[in-house]
Amino acid sequence: MANAASGMAVHDDCKLRFMELKAKRTHRFIIYKIEEKQKQVIVEKLGEPVQGYEEFAACLPADECRYAVFDYEFMTEGNVPKSRIFFIAWSPDTSRVRSKMIYASSKDRFKRELDGIQIELQATDPTEIGLDVFKSRAS
Numbered sequence: 001m002a003n004a005a006s007g008m009a010v011h012d013d014c015k016l017r018f019m020e021l022k023a024k025r026t027h028r029f030i031i032y033k034i035e036e037k038q039k040q041v042i043v044e045k046l047g048e049p050v051q052g053y054e055e056f057a058a059c060l061p062a063d064e065c066r067y068a069v070f071d072y073e074f075m076t077e078g079n080v081p082k083s084r085i086f087f088i089a090w091s092p093d094t095s096r097v098r099s100k101m102i103y104a105s106s107k108d109r110f111k112r113e114l115d116g117i118q119i120e121l122q123a124t125d126p127t128e129i130g131l132d133v134f135k136s137r138a139s
Helices: 012-024 053-058 097-113 131-138
Strands: 029-035 040-047 066-075 081-090 119-123
Touching (some): 029 097, 066 131, 081 097, 081 131, 119 131
Parallel strands (some): 081 119
Antiparallel strands (some): 029 066
8 A cells, every 4th residue: 555645565574574573572773664666665674583683783883774663671760671662764864855755755654554653762873862862762
């Protein structure tokens, strides 16, 4: 189903991998990319459950937009393990204007396809998705 605003379709694999992350915890993170020629959102990279924040952050290109989902695990003050699923709209200042516009116009529809997103972050540079940001937003 194409997005009326941007004409982008969402590849079935995007939803399937997200469901695996949410229900089975088989991925720590997912990086999504818009393939402009095919006019669809695809899975670019899957993070293994053992991978952490550093590996996730390293997968976001410095000069290209991406969507990402990160399963952030933490301990509450009462030492109870919890997790929150973050949706990240990554749009660095150095990326192409056309790319930023396509990602911005497709974001809401794409996010609706991923049922179970708990917290959304929008970032234009790495400091906006630092580990401290995840910690403060998760609790």
